Structures are given as structure tokens and as C-alpha cells.
Amino acid sequence: xxxxxxxxSMDSYEGQxxxxxxxxxxxxxxDYITWYQQFPSQGPRFIxxxxxxxxxxxxxxxxxxxxxxxxxxSLPRVSLSDTAVYYCxxxxxxxxxxxxxxxxLHILP
Amino acid sequence: GAVVSQHPxxxxxxxxxxxxxxxxxxxxxxxxxxxxxQFPKQSLMLMATSNEGSKATYEQGVEKDxxxxxxxxxxxxxxxxxxxxxxxxxxxxxxxRDSTASTDTQYFGPGTRLTVL
Numbered sequence: 461x462x463x464x465x466x467x468x469s470m471d472s473y474e475g476q477x478x479x480x481x482x483x484x485x486x487x488x489x490x491d492y493i494t495w496y497q498q499f500p501s502q503g504p505r506f507i508x509x510x511x512x513x514x515x516x517x518x519x520x521x522x523x524x525x526x527x528x529x530x531x532x533x534s535l536p537r538v539s540l541s542d543t544a545v546y547y548c549x550x551x552x553x554x555x556x557x558x559x560x561x562x563x564x565l566h567i568l569p
Numbered sequence: 570g571a572v573v574s575q576h577p578x579x580x581x582x583x584x585x586x587x588x589x590x591x592x593x594x595x596x597x598x599x600x601x602x603x604x605x606x607q608f609p610k611q612s613l614m615l616m617a618t619s620n621e622g623s624k625a626t627y628e629q630g631v632e633k634d635x636x637x638x639x640x641x642x643x644x645x646x647x648x649x650x651x652x653x654x655x656x657x658x659x660x661x662x663x664x665x666r667d668s669t670a671s672t673d674t675q676y677f678g679p680g681t682r683l684t685v686l
Contacts (some may be wrong), residue, residue, distance in 0.1 A: 494675075496677075501660065502680060503662045503680045504664075506675075547612075556615060557603065557675055558615060559612045559614075
């Protein structure tokens with residue numbers, strides 16, 4: 461299981477674009493990159509998953525460079541309700557998920 | 570996206586009693602489910618992997634006789650905390666793997682808050 465490193469916390473303002481970068485230098489060939497969001501006293505919520513290049517859905521974009529040693533979650537035009545902990549996870553299909561500390565994102569008015 | 574439910578959402582029990590938590594995948598079949606525990610301000614800690622039709626696999630340091638896991642069907646896994654003590658008070662979260670999805674994604678339940686008095 462590739463270890464991930466992401467900032468402990470980030471602050472941003474409403475309406476801004478927020479980019480959270482995750483480092484995973486030891487990512488394996490068959491590993492996917494998945495991001496989850498967690499609010500207090502709730503289970504994590506799947507945001508986006510990718511393998512390479514760029515993936516976009518209705519809530520976020522995921523940018524993965526060619527060497528796949530890092531990835532960036534991009535949240536467009538954040539609101540106060542985006543204040544949460546964001547987890548970057550790397551693993552293959554049959555791997556169990558081991559959570560790191562995540563990034564505490566705090567959106568300010 | 571896929572939905573995973575947990576029941577109950579909150580439970581308070583006396584020390585020494587047992588508590589059962591259910592995890593259900595509502596719109597997909599899950600041969601594999603996972604159980605996590607989360608303490609305040611901390612990340613999720615994997616407790617065990619639950620496989621339908623076979624014994625659960627426990628992480629190091631998790632007592633299998635205390636945390637009984639049963640994966641009775643492709644949509645239901647249960648976690649029973651036996652002889653609960655105050656230190657077992659925590660937020661318990663399950664997840665289910667949707668193996669039919671192209672990306673083999675895990676979906677999480679809403680969690681169960683256990684308080685042992």
C-alpha cells in the first residue's frame with residue numbers, strides 16, 4: 461500500500477478554488493487514487509477516483525501527472541459547507557483502505 | 570452513487586453488555602465489507618475485513634473475540650461489541666466494496682456512535 465502525504469490543514473475563502481495536493485511517491489502500477497470527504501460524525505463520502513491524467517465530475521477534478529507520484533484534488537468555488545476533512549488514498553482494487561491523517565479544510569466567509 | 574446504511578446510528582449501553590451494529594449495502598452486492606473505528610479528531614482506523622461466507626480478517630491489535638464480525642449475506646455484515654467497556658466508546662464506520670463497479674470503489678456507511686457507560 462503506497463503511503464500518502466498531504467497537508468494537515470488548509471484555509472480558504474468562499475468562492476475560491478481550492479487545490480489539495482497529495483504525494484504518493486511509491487505508487488504501484490495498478491494503484492488507483494481516491495479522494496474522500498468526511499464531515500464530523502459522518503462516514504467518509506466518495507469524491508473522485510482516477511488513475512492518470514485528469515478526471516472531472518460534478519463536484520471536483522483530480523489532476524494526476526504522468527509520473528503519478530502526486531495528485532491534486534481541485535474544488536471549484538468552495539462554500540462554507542465544504543469545510544471538512546479530505547483524505548487521499550492510494551491502492552489497488554483488492555486492497556484494504558488504510559487512512560492517513562487527511563487534510564482539514566476550513567472555508568472562511 | 571451506491572448507498573450503505575448502518576443501524577443503529579447511535580447507541581448507549583451499560584458496561585458489560587453486548588451491542589450489535591448492522592451494515593447493509595442497499596443497492597449493490599458486497600462480497601467484502603470493512604469495519605473502522607474513529608476516535609475524536611483522529612483518522613479512521615481499520616479494524617477488520619469482512620468477507621461473505623468466510624471468517625473476518627482482523628488487523629493487528631484488534632481482539633477478534635471482543636469484536637465479532639459476521640458477513641451473513643452479500644448485503645449485510647454485523648459487528649458485535651461483546652462485553653463493552655467505556656474504552657470501547659467510539660464512532661464505528663463500515664464500508665462496502667462495490668466489486669461490480671469498474672473502479673471497485675468503497676462506499677461508507679453513516680457511522681454508529683457507541684457510548685458505553
